[in-house]
Amino acid sequence: MIKKPSFTVDEIKRKLEQYCVYQDRCHKEVAQKMRDFNLIPEAKEMILLSLIQENFLNEERFAKSFARGKFRIKNWGKQRIIRELKFRDISAYNIKTALKEIDEQEYIASIYRITENRNEVLSESDGYKRKKKLIDFLMRKGFETELIYKVVNEVTS
Template identity: 80%
Template sequence: MFEQQKKSYTVQEIKRKLEQYCVYQDRCHKEVEQKMRDYQLIPEAREQILLSLLQDNFLNEERFAKSFARGKFRIKNWGKQRIIRELKFKDISAYNIKTALKEIDETAYIETIYRITQNRNSVITESNHYKRKKKLIDFLLRKGFENDLIYKVVEEVVT
């Protein structure tokens, strides 16, 4: 039938598009490189644009890791393990992951795990004490909290 013709862009146009992509929301290198692959750029142009984005501070891995950790904790109530796993998946360096985790306030972290455990406990209809605990533990593990913290909180909440 009809073959869709891909619109071709100049390197400057793509650079501007990627700058807007990075301004809209902090991005990691992996996301920007994927976007460049979508535009089917030659390697030289890719390097030139990436270098330009880094120099003009549109692309900053540390800033991305910090805002990612803050956002996922505050909005989605993720635990540190889940945040670490997701950042590793996005190829963020160990140093930046460690820096990002410092963005999470320890008291807020503890308050959050207690709050979501109590909320979840009130929703679970299971009457068997052990099955209820298991469901809570599984839920908190999926959220990415640490094992020792989970067991401590579940013991206190489920009585």
């Protein structure tokens, strides 16, 4: 049986600080990381409280950077971002704040750009099947249904 190395509470705290400094983290990710260290509940609480007080762990900052990053880099829509933030147990207030980071004009422009690029790539000659593929793709990206139908109808007509 392989024995895991043991660390002091201070060593674990420093490791978690580095984990949070490298990239913004949510409470759920940090809690999972602490489970890997098999800490007692009192130590977990102490470390979590310390990370929050020293601003290593900030859910609002995490939610904002997550929303910005997923929109700009992965071209995700608001619905997908909301779903992923809820999965990470982010509060409704922080989700709402995070979505304000996405500029509405930029959001509309991005769905048009994505739709036009995807429309050119699709080799489907049947107009109905092409629209369905576009709609399905944009749904997976997490854009709102009404917006998808509006944009797809404009781009494919």
